[in-house]
Amino acid sequence: MRTFGSRLPVGVLGASGYAGRELCALIGRHPRLGLVWATANEQHGAPVPGRDDAMRFVGTAEAPLEDAALVFSALPHGTSAGWVSQAHAVGARVIDLSADLRPGNGAAHRTTTGTTGTAPVAGIYGLPELDREAVRVAGVVANPGCYATAVLLAVLPVLATGLVAPGGTVSVCAASGVTGAGNSPRRELLFAEVTENCRAYAAGNDHRHLNEMRAVFERFGTDADLVFVPHLLPVARGILATVTIPLAEPLTDPLGFWKAHYAEEPFVEISAEPPSLRDVVHRNSARISVAAAAGVRRPTLIATVAIDNLLKGAAGQALQNANLLLGFEETMGLPA
Numbered sequence: 001m002r003t004f005g006s007r008l009p010v011g012v013l014g015a016s017g018y019a020g021r022e023l024c025a026l027i028g029r030h031p032r033l034g035l036v037w038a039t040a041n042e043q044h045g046a047p048v049p050g051r052d053d054a055m056r057f058v059g060t061a062e063a064p065l066e067d068a069a070l071v072f073s074a075l076p077h078g079t080s081a082g083w084v085s086q087a088h089a090v091g092a093r094v095i096d097l098s099a100d101l102r103p104g105n106g107a108a109h110r111t112t113t114g115t116t117g118t119a120p121v122a123g124i125y126g127l128p129e130l131d132r133e134a135v136r137v138a139g140v141v142a143n144p145g146c147y148a149t150a151v152l153l154a155v156l157p158v159l160a161t162g163l164v165a166p167g168g169t170v171s172v173c174a175a176s177g178v179t180g181a182g183n184s185p186r187r188e189l190l191f192a193e194v195t196e197n198c199r200a201y202a203a204g205n206d207h208r209h210l211n212e213m214r215a216v217f218e219r220f221g222t223d224a225d226l227v228f229v230p231h232l233l234p235v236a237r238g239i240l241a242t243v244t245i246p247l248a249e250p251l252t253d254p255l256g257f258w259k260a261h262y263a264e265e266p267f268v269e270i271s272a273e274p275p276s277l278r279d280v281v282h283r284n285s286a287r288i289s290v291a292a293a294a295g296v297r298r299p300t301l302i303a304t305v306a307i308d309n310l311l312k313g314a315a316g317q318a319l320q321n322a323n324l325l326l327g328f329e330e331t332m333g334l335p336a
């Protein structure tokens, strides 16, 4: 393993974006990792924020990929997979925060082969609460999407035990802060458009994260539809989702069931009260509450979940995965 001092050299692709900046800050505080390069596109040449050295963003094509033992890619989807392949080809372990390598996104696997024609790679889907052991031995990790992380953590206990009603519909109403859309300027993300406002988007059940969520449903043989409607919240960060789950049979103590499922998890909290964004922002934890729905004819659960989209939904989970695949303590350098 390449090291400098006691630290492992790390590179971040797309480091000037919201997820990339969060990664650089986490790496800066991590006791076993050291940032050796960070890339940007339009912001190349600018100083990397929060550092007391003179490090500047380099263009992606100038990044010395071979200098890093671990590479995080926080590039846009469609751009990321090719660079992931190239970093992997020169011997780095890679964690991709984009959607390119996540399950259900087969088109990305086929088309993004990188500028040097490097063969595309497949990634282990890095939701530690689902696949911790696979991540420990992965060469490439596909970090889950922010909404997918929230929704899957909210439903995993019943997916894993086959309790979702066959033929039913799992329905998700979710809302994200504006950093979820990245930092490229867009008119609909201007302060005056977003503040004191809230609206749905991708309301035709076609959001990009549905693919990976459906893939996990399929993996458990869950015979249920998934309907997912995201909303834009007038806050900078955080995701709140309400997940309505039809059950095959009633569950007497849903909160106890969720608590037992996640008893050993360092970054999942089960609470009697529905979570709020303030419970989780600037933390790597998901907070979940669950209750039986009253006044309905068929057994139904309502799970509510909150995460920080930039930590448990992106950079924090990516570092959690890095800790696992490097054999470090899973919680190292992460704000619980």
Ligand SMILES: NC(=O)c1ccc[n+]([C@@H]2O[C@H](COP(=O)([O-])OP(=O)(O)OC[C@H]3O[C@@H](n4cnc5c(N)ncnc54)[C@H](OP(=O)(O)O)[C@@H]3O)[C@@H](O)[C@H]2O)c1
Binding pocket: 013, 014, 015, 016, 017, 018, 019, 020, 039, 040, 041, 042, 043, 044, 060, 073, 074, 075, 076, 077, 079, 080, 097, 098, 099, 144, 145, 146, 179, 180, 181, 182, 183, 184, 309, 310, 313, 314
């Ligand atoms: N934001 C979230 O909550 C979140 C959560 C989970 C996963 N993700 C995923 O993480 C990735 C980054 O998201 P983000 O929100 O941080 O996006 P972002 O703020 O838009 O940042 C994108 C980064 O990629 C660079 N970039 C853009 N186009 C490029 C190109 N053609 N070639 C090379 N570099 C390019 C940008 O550089 P310049 O700024 O210098 O142009 C910037 O560093 C995306 O794949 C996203 O889907 C984001």
